[in-house]
Amino acid sequence: MTDLSAFPVTRRWPAANPDVLQLYSLATPNGVKVSIALEELGIPYEVHKVTFADNSQKSPEFVSLNPNGRIPAILDPHGPGGKPLGLFESGAILVYLAEKAGKLLPSDPAARYETLAWVFFQMGGVGPMFGQFGHFFKYAADKVANNSYPVERYRDEAKRLLSVLEARLEGRDYLMGDEYSIADIATFPWVRGTDVFYNAREVLELDSFPRVMAWVERCWARPASQKGWAVPA
Incomplete structure (x- = not known):
């Protein structure tokens, strides 16, 4: 089982299954981009709700993953080289997921x-x-x-x-x-x-x-x- 303890975000949002991609998001136009992509690509993931009501996106744990304090963000236990990768910015995440799965982004x-x-x-x-x-x-x-x-x-x-x-x-x-x-x-x-x-x-x-x-x-x-x-x- 992958050890994600080096990522402070997992202290506030513990991973039930640390071997699947962890998504930190909220159902906003920006947040759903990543969940829709994950569903299209068939990549297993576990979602953690980051609410604006209590400013969770500004918490030290979340900011450790995204210094900009905005959703969405991901933590992939199987990133490049087989090492865990934390990533923020929805555009960067979409490109990463598409390249990881080899879909939704032309090869030409x-x-x-x-x-x-x-x-x-x-x-x-x-x-x-x-x-x-x-x-x-x-x-x-x-x-x-x-x-x-x-x-x-x-x-x-x-x-x-x-x-x-x-x-x-x-x-x-x-x-x-x-x-x-x-x-x-x-x-x-x-x-x-x-x-x-x-x-x-x-x-x-x-x-x-x-x-x-x-x-x-x-x-x-x-x-x-x-x-x-x-x-x-």
Whole structure:
């Protein structure tokens, strides 16, 4: 049995089975990327809920795994060279898991880099901008009730990013064409989240992006998506 005692995170969240990948997460648009990928790839894992209610993500144990204090993070007992590996940042985790399993990331070098470009598009654009929009539109609406600028700024940027996706999906089922990839897994939870988490379908005029919404439905229809979306419960 793998010894994970060198990782302080296991003191607060003990591993019931230290021989499987340990996931530290919450069911947010950012968190479910990794659980969906794990379900798609069929990699056994054990999940640990890191709640915002008590600032668990800021605890010394969690920060020892992710210095940035954000979910998700993983601890793989069978990392490179057979040694345990702790990893944070959802984009890096998706790339790692895809390469570990040999799926969801093209082996052709040109297609691989193009896929990574769309992963980074989500990491640098869709995630931060949609997140800021959701914060001001829903969670901090009372704080900006007399100032429409924050909501308008991030609403307009979110719609611009949706238009980029709409153009990309012309003639494509997925961001890379016929093949589902980590680029889709990274991005579709954020688009779906604007509706189911932020209740912003009308404000973002989601129905004016028909290719995007059809793509979201294709991604959501996958059993791994629906299972991973609810992890952790």
